[in-house]
Amino acid sequence: MAGSTPFDMSPYLSIFGTTRIPKKGCDEIRYGSTNENQQRHIIVLHNGHVFTMPVLSPSREPLSLSALTAMFISIIKRSPERLSHSVGIVSSDNRDRWAELYEQLKAHPTNSAHLSCIEDALFAVCLDQEFEP
Numbered sequence: 001m002a003g004s005t006p007f008d009m010s011p012y013l014s015i016f017g018t019t020r021i022p023k024k025g026c027d028e029i030r031y032g033s034t035n036e037n038q039q040r041h042i043i044v045l046h047n048g049h050v051f052t053m054p055v056l057s058p059s060r061e062p063l064s065l066s067a068l069t070a071m072f073i074s075i076i077k078r079s080p081e082r083l084s085h086s087v088g089i090v091s092s093d094n095r096d097r098w099a100e101l102y103e104q105l106k107a108h109p110t111n112s113a114h115l116s117c118i119e120d121a122l123f124a125v126c127l128d129q130e131f132e133p
Helices: 012-016 065-078 087-091 095-106 107-120
Strands: 018-021 028-031 040-046 049-054 122-124
Touching: 012 049, 018 107, 018 122, 040 107, 049 065, 049 107, 087 095
Parallel strands: 040 122
Antiparallel strands: 018 028, 040 049
């Protein structure tokens, strides 16, 4: 409540699975996947590596804390070295330039599939330590 006015909670329905697609001039906001079965995973970033990690079972039940913890530990162990070049850095470029690079990446079938996996994630988690280039 804000004073006597109740809060509108409807925006919270879009908090998970929403992504911003780079476009020249103005980005496109995509609210969740049209395929609910795709949205059972998150993206985990560690040392420049990108992983997909399930967080919901096929019946859409949350995985246990111990299962999630084991997967996070496995990701950290599998990516001990920081990549010197990571594709994620291009998203920090000028928006129109990033839109151009995004279209080039999407033109390649493997890259397109990887980008779709990232875009269909419920959210992303970054496990990186502080880093000074």
